[in-house]
Amino acid sequence: MLFITSCLAVTSIFAQDEPKVLESDAFFEFNTSFHPLPDQESHSTADLILDDPFFGAFEDFPADFQENDSGRARWLSGFTVKLTQQILFQTKTHDVNLRVPRGPLITIPRAADVETNRVAANVRYQYAFAPGWLLQASGFARVFLHDDYEFEALDKGVDLEFRLNEFFIQRSFDKHSVKLGNQTVVWGEVDGNSVLDVINVTEFRDFSIIDIEDARLNQPMLVWDYFGDRFGEQSRLSTFVTLYPEYNPPIVRGSPFFVEPAFNITDYKRTASLEFEGGMRWSRSFEGSDIALMAAYLIENQLSYSNPAELGQDALSTNNAFSLVGFSANRALGNVLLNLDVAYSRGILINNLNIPGVAAAEDAISTRNQLGTSVGVEYAINNEQNIAFSVQVAKPLTGALQASTKENLTGAWLMRYSNSLMNGDLALALGMQGDINGEFTILQASADQTLNDRWSMGLNLILLDGVEASPISLFAGDIRIGFNLTLSF
Amino acid sequence: MQAKKLYGFAFTTIFLLTANSLSAQEVSGLDIMKLVDDLQRQSNDSSFNKMQLSSCKFGTKDRRIICADKPRVKALESVVKSYGPNLEDTKNITITLEPASERGIGMLSFNYDDPAKENETWLYLSALGRVKRIATGDSDEDTEPASLFGSEFSTEDTETGKISDYTYRILEDTLVAGRSVWKIEAIPGKERSKKTRYSRQIHYIDKERYVALRSELYDRYNKEVKRLIASRVELVNGNWLARSLTMMNLITNRLSNMAFVEINTGLDIDDDFLTQRTLTDVAFREAELDKLRQQVR
Numbered sequence: 133m134l135f136i137t138s139c140l141a142v143t144s145i146f147a148q149d150e151p152k153v154l155e156s157d158a159f160f161e162f163n164t165s166f167h168p169l170p171d172q173e174s175h176s177t178a179d180l181i182l183d184d185p186f187f188g189a190f191e192d193f194p195a196d197f198q199e200n201d202s203g204r205a206r207w208l209s210g211f212t213v214k215l216t217q218q219i220l221f222q223t224k225t226h227d228v229n230l231r232v233p234r235g236p237l238i239t240i241p242r243a244a245d246v247e248t249n250r251v252a253a254n255v256r257y258q259y260a261f262a263p264g265w266l267l268q269a270s271g272f273a274r275v276f277l278h279d280d281y282e283f284e285a286l287d288k289g290v291d292l293e294f295r296l297n298e299f300f301i302q303r304s305f306d307k308h309s310v311k312l313g314n315q316t317v318v319w320g321e322v323d324g325n326s327v328l329d330v331i332n333v334t335e336f337r338d339f340s341i342i343d344i345e346d347a348r349l350n351q352p353m354l355v356w357d358y359f360g361d362r363f364g365e366q367s368r369l370s371t372f373v374t375l376y377p378e379y380n381p382p383i384v385r386g387s388p389f390f391v392e393p394a395f396n397i398t399d400y401k402r403t404a405s406l407e408f409e410g411g412m413r414w415s416r417s418f419e420g421s422d423i424a425l426m427a428a429y430l431i432e433n434q435l436s437y438s439n440p441a442e443l444g445q446d447a448l449s450t451n452n453a454f455s456l457v458g459f460s461a462n463r464a465l466g467n468v469l470l471n472l473d474v475a476y477s478r479g480i481l482i483n484n485l486n487i488p489g490v491a492a493a494e495d496a497i498s499t500r501n502q503l504g505t506s507v508g509v510e511y512a513i514n515n516e517q518n519i520a521f522s523v524q525v526a527k528p529l530t531g532a533l534q535a536s537t538k539e540n541l542t543g544a545w546l547m548r549y550s551n552s553l554m555n556g557d558l559a560l561a562l563g564m565q566g567d568i569n570g571e572f573t574i575l576q577a578s579a580d581q582t583l584n585d586r587w588s589m590g591l592n593l594i595l596l597d598g599v600e601a602s603p604i605s606l607f608a609g610d611i612r613i614g615f616n617l618t619l620s621f
Numbered sequence: 622m623q624a625k626k627l628y629g630f631a632f633t634t635i636f637l638l639t640a641n642s643l644s645a646q647e648v649s650g651l652d653i654m655k656l657v658d659d660l661q662r663q664s665n666d667s668s669f670n671k672m673q674l675s676s677c678k679f680g681t682k683d684r685r686i687i688c689a690d691k692p693r694v695k696a697l698e699s700v701v702k703s704y705g706p707n708l709e710d711t712k713n714i715t716i717t718l719e720p721a722s723e724r725g726i727g728m729l730s731f732n733y734d735d736p737a738k739e740n741e742t743w744l745y746l747s748a749l750g751r752v753k754r755i756a757t758g759d760s761d762e763d764t765e766p767a768s769l770f771g772s773e774f775s776t777e778d779t780e781t782g783k784i785s786d787y788t789y790r791i792l793e794d795t796l797v798a799g800r801s802v803w804k805i806e807a808i809p810g811k812e813r814s815k816k817t818r819y820s821r822q823i824h825y826i827d828k829e830r831y832v833a834l835r836s837e838l839y840d841r842y843n844k845e846v847k848r849l850i851a852s853r854v855e856l857v858n859g860n861w862l863a864r865s866l867t868m869m870n871l872i873t874n875r876l877s878n879m880a881f882v883e884i885n886t887g888l889d890i891d892d893d894f895l896t897q898r899t900l901t902d903v904a905f906r907e908a909e910l911d912k913l914r915q916q917v918r
Binding site: 212213214258260263264265268302303304307309316318323345346348359366368417419420422462464465466467468469510511512515516552555556557582584585586588618620621 | 877907
């Protein structure tokens with residue numbers, strides 16, 4: 133697939149098909165049913181020199197968006213619904229080698245199997261119910277069908293899951309906008325690989341979602357934006373605060389990422405003491421460039437788990453607050469867009485992805501200061517093709533874990549290529565990501581075909597490879613193929 | 622600002638009155654193209670438009686251009702306003718209404734007349750969760766600038782201004798679909814050559830209405846790669862305007878039609894509306910759009 137996609141890209145870049153030679157007097161078929169709009173002064177019939185097959189546009193423009201005084205029609209038009217049938221196969225039967233930290237090498241057989249088979253309804257609602265007021269909500273319902281891992285985990289029972297994701301009310305007036313409710317706040321310029329994109333909680337439940345853009349979950353916040361010129365022309369000052377920080381949800385039982393913990397883990401127990409997150413971002417646009425400065429007091433999205441004090445007790449989940457100061461900028465140079473994000477984090481956990489019973493307890497409470505940066509380059513090859521490459525690197529500044537240079541520097545790289553054909557009806561994409569130490573690589577290729585205004589379908593290929601001690605060693609050598617069919621209305 | 626608009630309108634009117642009595646030898650290609658550009662900008666200035674963008678694969682049969690498949694259709698709303706000392710810069714914001722899968726995608730463009738200033742484009746995708754600056758191209762003739770919502774129209778095809786970047790020559794007086802036209806060749810200057818995909822453009826300008834009825838766009842091998850055909854030329858609010866523009870890509874054999882379903886000009890548009898805020902602040906956007914809808918009722 134990589135080869136095929138690369139060939140497609142190279143062919144498009146370096147070769148140009150012979151253009152069609154169009155006769156100078158080629159014309160669209162004249163249509164006598166042409167009618168001018170009654171409210172426009174028009175001399176069209178007499179002066180028409182050519183007509184085209186699109187004359188119907190003037191009569192068939194979506195009725196919902198014509199002037200409509202009906203309040204009922206307006207609130208109903210705020211719904212966007214996507215129904216998706218998704219199926220994902222792990223197609224390769226093979227053995228994987230897994231090295232438990234400080235433990236032996238374990239060989240685990242993996243069989244080809246259906247991983248996900250589910251129907252999802254994603255509903256988005258947006259309604260400006262009064263001047264300057266907006267209600268926005270989104271959510272989903274999923275039905276896990278036969279052979280889906282959640283179906284199997286429930287002893288072969290059909291399960292239904294609901295989640296309300298976005299749900300906020302917005303009031304905009306003068307130069308201000310205030311939003312209250314469940315929402316996301318995205319910082320950083322480097323798409324999908326930014327050291328500043330740390331505000332939202334995420335859920336990577338399985339391999340049907342491997343991009344952070346699709347994994348973000350909303351949390352309750354109050355967001356205030358000021359768009360006035362008090363802090364510079366074309367500037368924006370954005371502030372958020374949450375009094376109910378959310379955490380990345382635990383991995384669901386049956387998921388390919390699920391590992392049976394040595395101890396029972398429980399939800400985070402909120403205490404009476406005030407827990408909050410807050411931040412401020414100032415941004416400004418200049419000719420060819422946007423810059424932003426930000427500072428935040430945050431609580432890490434991933435809870436930390438320590439072994440229970442006594443056998444038989446639950447694992448202890450704790451959170452960790454840290455502060456962040458950041459800077460981001462972009463610069464457009466013709467077809468090239470350069471992106472830069474810099475983040476200084478103070479007091480983050482050394483091991484903030486630890487798994488109960490596996491991670492060392494001392495790692496779970498040790499903190500460090502860290503300087504992180506993401507650098508990205510996007511290149512618009514032509515009208516249809518785009519390629520982006522980014523690297524994220526973090527370096528600890530203080531703390532215990534500074535044993536070697538290799539351990540000092542952590543980070544990831546990401547490459548995305550997209551080719552939009554047939555005016556976007558066929559979208560080819562290739563994504564590759566891995567860590568900077570070369571321990572693992574994930575390759576994803578997809579082809580999405582829009583069949584008509586309502587129906588679309590997509591094919592996915594995911595290849596994973598990694599060394600025995602990498603975060604994805606359990607899936608090294610796996611080949612996944614997915615298919616989805618979507619109805620939008 | 623209002624005085625400048627009046628000045629521009631007066632200049633255009635005087636030029637139109639005098640130009641109509643001149644022969645092709647007496648007006649220069651630059652004068653004509655400048656007027657075409659001015660009129661196009663005036664037609665769009667302070668306007669609130671509803672557009673339909675249709676794309677399909679095309680073929681020809683008996684010299685007739687026909688869609689070979691069912692066109693894919695997008696419904697868009699756009700707001701355009703002119704800026705700058707001679708109102709030769711434009712700011713344009715376009716929001717997708719249909720199809721449902723693309724609803725809410727917005728694009729903000731700043732087009733500068735000054736050849737030294739690169740045009741700017743920002744896009745808002747709800748999936749991305751933020752406004753994103755787009756590398757719009759214009760860096761060399763091998764590449765093509767960004768597409769307008771996936772259509773065969775590129776940002777370069779729809780931009781106004783930068784007239785002085787080209788050298789114009791009237792090739793001949795001829796007829797297009799029975800109308801008398803000037804056939805004008807436009808060759809990009811040295812600096813523009815570095816930024817445009819087209820090495821040569823041929824425009825067929827209606828002598829009476831100063832509208833490009835057809836444009837042929839050539840690549841550096843002097844092969845026609847795109848052709849624009851205008852139709853439904855109507856007098857809208859005092860200016861002649863092609864309400865249906867069809868861009869044919871002769872490489873991919875695909876075409877896109879941009880139909881201006883509603884054009885409302887001369888509106889009072891708040892400068893704050895043509896900013897990045899409109900892309901993200903939906904409550905603000907809808908409130909401002911309601912004000913514009915009130916004005917056109």
